[in-house]
Amino acid sequence: MVAHLTMILLIYFLAAVAVHAMHQRHLSRPEPEGFEQILLIPSNQEQRIEGVVRALCRELFYRGKSFTLTVVADRMESETVRIIEKLMRKQGLEPSYLAAVPPDMERPKLNGDRTFRLIDLREPEH
DSSP states (O other): OHHHHHHHHHHHHHHHHHHHHHHHHHHHSOOSOSEEEEEEEOSSOTTTHHHHHHHHHHHHHHTTOEEEEEEEOSOTTSHHHHHHHHHHHHTTOOOEEESSOOHHHHSOOTTOOOSSEEEEOSOOOO
8 A cells, every 4th residue: 555655646746746847837938029019909899808918928928928919999999998098007017009000010021030029909890
């Protein structure tokens, strides 16, 4: 009985060491860029905006990147903007705002090299 319990404890210990080693390896891998600018166009997405912002924060956290979030909203009092503000404050960040998307940001550059990530949640126009 004692031999079985000792074997189980040894297996758990080895698994914990392996997970710790993989995590340290992941953290030590340098990212080419440590900062990312996000331009978010929410467009009245109250039902799904929380999931989008949480997934974005989680992805950037796991990649070890810091970021700024700029929200494009014509109405600052909308519920979508309030949800974004609440989630960003929980992260210790303050979003910035634009009333409209600048024309040079709407179109991708020809070589595909952007200094920001555009997340457009607007409904496509037909």
